[in-house]
Amino acid sequence: MTVLGIETSCDETSAAVVRDGKLLSNVIASQDFHSRYGGIVPELASRAHQRLIVPVVDEALAKAGITSAELGGVAAVHGPGLIGSLLVGLSFGKTYAYGLGIPFVGVNHMEAHIFSNLIDEPRPEFPFVNLTVSGGHTQLVAVSDLFQYEMLGETLDDAAGEAFDKVAKMLGLGYPGGPAIDRLAREGNPAAIRFPRPFLNDASFSFSFSGLKTSVLYHLKSSGLDGQSLAQTAQLRDIAASFQQAVVDVLVGKTMRAARERRVRSVAVAGGVAANSALRRAFEHATGERGLKLFFPRMEFCTDNGAMVALAGHEKLERGITSRFELAARPNLELS
Ligand code: KG4
Ligand code: ZN
DSSP, X not given: OEEEEEEOSSSEEEEEEEETTEEEEEEEEEOGGGGGGTSOOHHHHHHHHHHHHHHHHXXXXXXXXXXGGXXXXXXXXXXXXXXXXXXHHHHHHHHHHHHHTOOEEEEEHHHHHHHTTSXXXXXXXXXXXXXXXXXXXXXXXXXXXXXXXXXXXXBSSSOHHHHHHHHXXXXXXXXXXXXXXXXXXXXXXXXXXXXXXXXXXXXXOOBOOHHHHHHXXXXXXXXXXXXXXXXXXXXXXXXXXXHHHHHHXXXXXXXXXXXXXXTOSEEEEESGGGGOHHHHHHHHXXXXXXXXXXXXXXXXXXXXXXXXXXXXXXXXXXXXXXOOTTOOOOTTOOOO
């Protein structure tokens, strides 16, 4: 079966083709212009999706070396995400499938992130624990089997990537802030400032990053620092490294406890923040010590992409799971 997957939940317009579980193409058009506004402007994002969706899908088919007549199904994300953005990919996907007379299936964006670790070999074996860390979400999920998820914990306020972006803004770095902090932190001292590790020793698997962000703000205020005075100083690198270390300690600590309690042999990490080099190193160390297998997606599958949607859709369609054409876009869709 050959499936087209479409992702437009936020600011990436992406389409991919999967045939018999194998990825044939993955085209991502990133809307870089949002950096000018210091964050994503929802209305501009949906208009850009409208402009980009047809050329991106055409390119995905061309790169896969197929025509639309060879497609056996279409999958598109129907939530969670920005409503205007979701509507573009979902409406396109449903219409395309209807026009071709082939089945359609809606995919949960957070479920798709879990599938980003199933694209390449080797793949985690069930059951495994999955941590998805992105600009909009921080979720720790026990995956017992295909499509079988148990939500262990989520963030109560800011997502991990959002904390990176907000702290980067305070430090006078651009948007998105994660890559900038990652780069600066490599030359900084992660033990220079002892920022809090929110909820690290809490019995739940919930996360909270808003207080950590405020701690960075207080540190800047009490030291009389701002973005401009910080530019290129050693202090800037130390703050970036210390903040990043606090986030990494919490993410790794909680995930490893979940792995222990759930007695799994594999740990998977997904989402934009999974690109973070310190997070990768810390997970390699922690899983290595305990003899667990660790899975990170290829860099291009960390941030939002159509490949993970096409694969999730392929697995569903192959098992006869389809959606009605009435399927609605749901900005707050839960993983169930
Ligand atoms: O998964 P994604 O592309 O979009 C959402 O679904 O939200 O994730 C984007 C987030 C941004 O907050 C960005 O700052 C963060 O991922 N990010 C990083 C790194 N690369 C991207 N955070 C930390 N370190 C990185 N290297
Ligand atoms: Zn995402």
